[in-house]
Amino acid sequence: MNPETTIKKQEGFQGQKAIILPRSVLATLIKNNDIVSPLYITDIGYYPKAKHHFRERKHGADQHILIYCIKGNGRVTIHNTSHEIGSGEFVLIPAKTPHVYEADDQDPWTIHWIHFKGSVSNSIIDTFEKQTDSYKGSILASEKIVNLFDEMYHQLERGYSIDNVAYTNMCFWHFMTLFLFNNKFNASAESLEKDPSDLAIDYMSKHIDKALTLEEVARQVNFSTSHFSSLFKKKTGHAPMEYFNHLKIQKACQYLLFTSLRIKEVAQGLGFEDPYYFSRLFTKVMGVSPALYREKRSH
Numbered sequence: 001m002n003p004e005t006t007i008k009k010q011e012g013f014q015g016q017k018a019i020i021l022p023r024s025v026l027a028t029l030i031k032n033n034d035i036v037s038p039l040y041i042t043d044i045g046y047y048p049k050a051k052h053h054f055r056e057r058k059h060g061a062d063q064h065i066l067i068y069c070i071k072g073n074g075r076v077t078i079h080n081t082s083h084e085i086g087s088g089e090f091v092l093i094p095a096k097t098p099h100v101y102e103a104d105d106q107d108p109w110t111i112h113w114i115h116f117k118g119s120v121s122n123s124i125i126d127t128f129e130k131q132t133d134s135y136k137g138s139i140l141a142s143e144k145i146v147n148l149f150d151e152m153y154h155q156l157e158r159g160y161s162i163d164n165v166a167y168t169n170m171c172f173w174h175f176m177t178l179f180l181f182n183n184k185f186n187a188s189a190e191s192l193e194k195d196p197s198d199l200a201i202d203y204m205s206k207h208i209d210k211a212l213t214l215e216e217v218a219r220q221v222n223f224s225t226s227h228f229s230s231l232f233k234k235k236t237g238h239a240p241m242e243y244f245n246h247l248k249i250q251k252a253c254q255y256l257l258f259t260s261l262r263i264k265e266v267a268q269g270l271g272f273e274d275p276y277y278f279s280r281l282f283t284k285v286m287g288v289s290p291a292l293y294r295e296k297r298s299h
Helices: 023-030 121-132 142-157 162-180 196-206 214-220 225-236 240-258 263-269 275-286 290-297
Strands: 017-020 040-047 054-057 064-071 074-078 081-085 089-093 099-103 110-117 136-138
Touching: 017 142, 023 040, 023 162, 040 142, 040 162, 064 074, 064 121, 064 142, 064 162, 074 089, 081 089, 089 099, 089 121, 110 142, 110 162, 121 136, 121 162, 142 162, 196 214, 196 225, 196 240, 214 225, 214 240, 225 240, 240 263, 240 275, 240 290, 263 275, 263 290, 275 290
Parallel strands: none
Antiparallel strands: 017 040, 040 110, 054 099, 064 089, 064 110, 074 081, 074 099, 089 136
């Protein structure tokens, strides 16, 4: 067939599957359900080897769209910016945003796709865009993602009972975290390059028993203290030494719960020379003194 006369299509691919949730179900079982209304699926589907797949929405969709490619290639254009999408890559398309997507003519993509809404859905899109400066990402956890997708799809195939819809959309939270944090918490991604804040946290965790200084930690990531502090606080929401102290108090809680160490020994084991300072810091972070924390948790 002449490429110029190729008929593009929105669906109709061998082996495809899709579920469009009835909008009446969404209105009654989701919008009024506090558990799932923050984030929920409206449409879900799978298109294998979607040759000639093409879709244009000049005014965007009412929902956000996630397209995850597991084989082949395609292209997604958002706001006149094109993104080439290959195996292991995905794109998040914001609601109400003009877009076009299509499969590659020579090696058409195989995709899992989901349309979603909810009170936190805009924040999810915004968070991803801020992290990547793009709507496109890549991910390693393909088997986990596909298995979770199949689980959600299977449950929706069984109907729209309150339990089925709630279970599916609670699974969807986990599903979205795999994309939103883009391999950060994927065990198989340990060898990937980490950003300075992650490296600093690793260093803090390995030296939890030391009285590290800001200068020492900044030196480990080759930054000045001011630049490192600004970067770290922007990433974590906490100043570096405040974060380090929180890690120490977290470890102190474990010592108090699971060992018979005296409070003075716990303090020394975490690099605090002054046990009274340790007790004041613990009380400030946890809301109770170390002694009271141990006493309350032992009953």
